[in-house]
Amino acid sequence: MVRGRRSGLPICVAIHSTVLGPAAGGCRIAHYADPGAAVADALRLSEAMTGKNALAGLEHGGAKAVVALPTAARPAGAERTALLHDLGDAIESLGGRYIAGPDVGSSPADMSVIGGRTRHVCCRPVEDGGSGDSSLHTARGTLAALGAVAEEAFGSPRFAGRTFGVIGLGAVGGHVARLLHRAGARLVVTDVDPGRRGLAEELGAAWVEPDDALAMEVDVLVPAALGGLLTARTVPRLRCAAVAGPANNQLDEPDTARLLAARGILWAPDVVVSAGGVIHATGIELRRESEERLTARIEDIAATLHRIFHLARTRGTTPAAAAGHLVGELVRRGPSTPHTMTQEG
Ligand SMILES: NC(=O)c1ccc[n+]([C@@H]2O[C@H](COP(=O)([O-])OP(=O)(O)OC[C@H]3O[C@@H](n4cnc5c(N)ncnc54)[C@H](O)[C@@H]3O)[C@@H](O)[C@H]2O)c1
Structure with a gap:
């Protein structure tokens, strides 16, 4: 300090x-x-x-x-x-x-x-000389995550015919909504900024008022605005099978993961869902990786989530706890190749 x-x-x-x-x-x-x-x-x-x-x-x-x-x-x-x-x-x-x-x-x-x-x-x-706006890459990672969530919750990674409720049509949420629309998903969307209604119309998405967002009847709720929206007070209002989105710190406290699991709602840890931006930015600027390699890394978010969901299922625990367990394992194992301390790497 x-x-x-x-x-x-x-x-x-x-x-x-x-x-x-x-x-x-x-x-x-x-x-x-x-x-x-x-x-x-x-x-x-x-x-x-x-x-x-x-x-x-x-x-x-x-x-x-x-x-x-x-x-x-x-x-x-x-x-x-x-x-x-x-x-x-x-x-x-x-x-x-x-x-x-x-x-x-x-x-x-x-x-x-x-x-x-x-x-x-x-x-x-x-x-x-930097990698620029990361929001599209965060959205691409979110799509990979949503595929894994759909497969776990509904048995198929396909978006067509499923309804997604996107909360927040900002930099990331706007891209997520566009990508979901392109993949054939039905959309219900909201934003505190009424100016975002134009995008909703463009995508043929239904609009709900922000106060009603958590209670949207959808297959997957996609938080893409602020954190802290999942609490002991809000979880009982949810009418979805899964919650997965890029918004950071969605749970007000760790125990809220158990409330979601108790309601049979699949929650994908936001630290995994939202990683596309950091994967892309560090890949371009620190590791000089190709876009092909970065696309593979971003799509790997789906594999990581499958691993977390599998771990949670077999251990009878929440995806949040399974993710914590996996972090412990990864850190204990250490880096797979020697790393340097400079950005030139
Ligand atoms: N930008 C990135 O690459 C990135 C990476 C990782 C995580 N995230 C997280 O994703 C979330 C969105 O980031 P962003 O860059 O798109 O931000 P943004 O500010 O561009 O978009 C947020 C949107 O949410 C809307 N909003 C705010 N409060 C709302 C509410 N109560 N109900 C409905 N809509 C509301 C805002 O009007 C805005 O349109 C944040 O939690 C951010 O921390 C972003």
């Missing part, structure tokens, strides 16, 4: 694990009541990144950077540059053990500014 010499803001970098390789994870720039809350968030989120990267088959550990803003106001202009340069210095001081990317409150353009102080940064815009 350091205080930025330009911005005066507290910056916390939590490196949870480097067993599988340099730790990768986003930079969260958000308001926290006190620096202690920011540290707690960084620790929790960095652990989740270890799981996400391991389950995505990436030779990266997990980490997260958090900049604690004193108010909800987002720094802009010179103030923002100062904060991003402080963040870049903090990242550089870790000598490549941590590779930063965008997260809540930070953008690919911010990564370019951070890149002025350190080369251990990923997901810059294409014009700055």
Whole structure:
């Protein structure tokens, strides 16, 4: 934890694990009541990144950077540059053990500014030599995941004739809805932004109001907006066979996975479903992998989910617990090839 010499803001970098390789994870720039809350968030989120990267088959550990803003106001202009340069210095001081990317409150353009102080940064815009917007790749990974979910829940990975309820038609959700439509799925969609109705009409999707979203009668509910929507209060309202989407941190707490299982609702862990973006960005920028190789890796999300569902079935546990077990195994086994600590790899 350091205080930025330009911005005066507290910056916390939590490196949870480097067993599988340099730790990768986003930079969260958000308001926290006190620096202690920011540290707690960084620790929790960095652990989740270890799981996400391991389950995505990436030779990266997990980490997260958090900049604690004193108010909800987002720094802009010179103030923002100062904060991003402080963040870049903090990242550089870790000598490549941590590779930063965008997260809540930070953008690919911010990564370019951070890149002025350190080369251990990923997901810059294409014009700055980065891999650009990751949302399409996150959506492609989500489609692979939905195929595995459909197979597990209905015995066939086919989308035609099935109904998917997409909550949030933003960058990722919009792509997911388009890809599902193209694959012959029926769609029910919602967004708090009524401006997204145009996309719904274009895709022939039924529109529901956001307040009614959780109770949509669909085969699979696809959360693609904010996290924390699955709680002890909302799970009883669900009218779907499965929940699988790219939104991060869908469960308000780990035990909610058991409530879903008790209702016979299949839940695909979001850390697995949403990994397409990080697979693609790190593949292009850190491993120089081909698009063919990356497509195979993204499609592998389906195989990982099949493994998790199988483990959950045979152990009589939830997919969330099975995913946790698998992460433990992957980290214990260690990297399959020796890794280097530099981005040139
Ligand atoms: N962008 C990526 O590559 C990526 C990668 C991994 C995970 N994710 C996760 O996927 C989710 C979506 O990310 P995004 O990049 O598409 O964000 P986005 O901001 O582009 O889209 C979110 C959409 O959800 C809508 N929304 C917000 N609250 C809502 C609500 N209560 N009900 C219905 N709609 C609501 C917003 O209006 C917006 O259209 C987030 O949870 C994000 O953390 C994104």
